Amino acid sequence: MRFDTLAVHGGERVPGPSGSVVFPIFQGTVFTSEPGESYHDIKYHRLNSTPTQTYLHDKLAALEGAEAAVATSSGMAAVTTILHTLLGKGDHLLVSDVLYGGTHDFVTAHAERLGWEYSTIDPQDPSSWAVRDNTRAVLVETITNPLMRVARLREVVEFARSNGIVSVVDNTFASPVNFRPAVAGFDLVFNSATKYLNGHSDLVAGSVAGSSALVEQVRHTLNLYGGSLDPHAGFLLARSLKTLGVRVRQQNSNALAVAAFLASSPKIAAVNYAGLPDHPDHGHARDLLAGYGGMLSFRLTGGVEAAETLLAALTLPAVAPSLGGVETLITRPAVTSHAGMSAEDRAAVGITDDLIRLSVGIEDAGDLLADFAQALDKV
Template identity: 85%
Template sequence: MRFDTLAVHGGERVPGPEGSVVFPIFQGTVFTVEPGSGYHDIKYHRLNSTPTQSYLHDKLAALEGAEAAVATSSGMAAVTTILHSLLGAGDHLLVGDCLYGGTHDFLTQHAARLGWEYTVIDTHDPSSWEVRDNTKVVLVETITNPLMRVGRHREVIEFARSNGLTSVVDNTFASPVNFRPVVAGFDLEFNSATKYLNGHADVVAGSVAGSSELVEKVRHTLNLYGGSLDPHAGYLLARSLKTLGVRVRAQNANALAVAEFLAGNGKVAQVNYAGLPQHPDHAHASELLNGYGGMLSFRLDGGVRAAEALLAALKLPANAPSLGGVETLITRPSTTSHAGMSPEDRAAVGITDDLIRLSVGIEDAEDLLADFAEALDKV
């Protein structure tokens, strides 16, 4: 089945309980135990094994083209559980040089305490990647937050395979509409499902997908750490997955229109969007991705003052730190998503104080462009 058909029908129970077409919420926490069930197979909410959870997991796996998937209580629960599942004291991992602020903060503040070592790599320079005897994992982002770089992911996959590493990718900014990491060859992928997978700014969740063996390993760790997703939130997420393709394609188109408009405006100093021919990763991103996503970032002439003036003048985008929803959101990462990084760390990867990040929604593109044109006239 093609993607939109999978989004509607993948993982569905036909017929559903009591003949339902829409799979219901199993809000209960207590289920009878079948004889011979192992601990992790008991139907229990914290064990991520209740009917609503299992249904959601099957739907996520179908969309990702993966053998298995598991939902988590947040995107951070997804990445931290993955790392705790794959790494032990004394192990080493390679991480991309531009990570989501939460992932960066987790590693910088907790890796040493957990006995992990890590090396930051330039995801665009495979010749510089080196493994140690204790290297176990390589972790990258499909489209980086917030500079919208697209690394040499095919080379990452091959490098991991040839060196016996587990390859892990944060696919939040791309979503499975624009890139399916497991199909491409990554061992594990995760999403902050709060963002595009849900897309309506009303659920916090995460997802992990990959082989049955690896996902089960992650689920067992998750069961002990307790980062399970509430059944009602899982129901809402499964509902939203059915419109994922429709939403993301609209966001792709709108983001490209806004990026092109900004790139042609004299008050804009820089636009970061891989869909623009002048973007440094445009060529290989075009080969790798089915779409360039709904996220872009940019800088204005005039620095922080101009950035704040623009945010105040815009009418449609809300000044808010999240992303991936049907509404357009705008923020300065240095004050929100990457505020936990030191100014030195932000500067090292190019996250300047005047950088503006835009999550483009599904509004009419002409209305968005008119709003930006009017707001830029006031800057």
């Protein structure tokens, strides 16, 4: 099945309980047990094994093209559970030098306390990557937050395989519409499902997908840490997944139009969007991705003051820190998503105080362009 058909029919139960076409919410936490069941197979909500949960897991796996998947209570629950599963005392992790602020903060603030070692790598320069005897995994992002660089993803997979380590990728910005890491050979893929997978700015969730063996290990760790997703949020997420392809393709198209418009303005100093021909990763992004995503970032020539003027003048985008919803959102990462990083760390990776990040929604592109035009006139 093609993606949009999978989005509607993947993981569905046919017929559904009592003939229901829409899989219902199983709100209960208590289910009868079977003789001989192992601990992790007991139907219990914290163990991620109840009917609503397993239905969602099957749907997520179908969309990712993966053997298995598990939902988590947030994107951070997804990545931290993966790392706790793969790493033990004395183990070493390779991580991209630009990460979502929460992931960066977790690794830099807690690795030493947990007995882990880590090294940062430039995901654009495979010649600089090197493993140690104790290296267990490499973690990158498909499209980085907030500079929209696209990693050398095929090379990451080959590097991990040749060195016997686990490849992990945060696919939040791309979503499985634009890139399917499990199909491309990544061992584990995770998403902040709060963002594109849900797409309606009304729940917090995460997802992990990959081989059955690895996902089961992650689920067992998750079961002990307690980061399960509640049934109602799981129901809403499964509902939203059915329109994922339709939404993301509109966001791809809108973002490309906005990026091109901004790049043509003399008031814009730089636009970061891999869909633009002058983006440093445009060549390999074009080969890797089915679409360039709904995220872009840019800087104005007037610095922070101009950025704040623009944000105040826009009428359609909400000034808010999240992303991936049907509505357009805009923010300055230095004071929101990456505020936890030190100023020195932000400067080292190019996250300037005047950088603006834009999550483009599904509004009419003409209306978005008109709004940016009138706002730029006020800068």
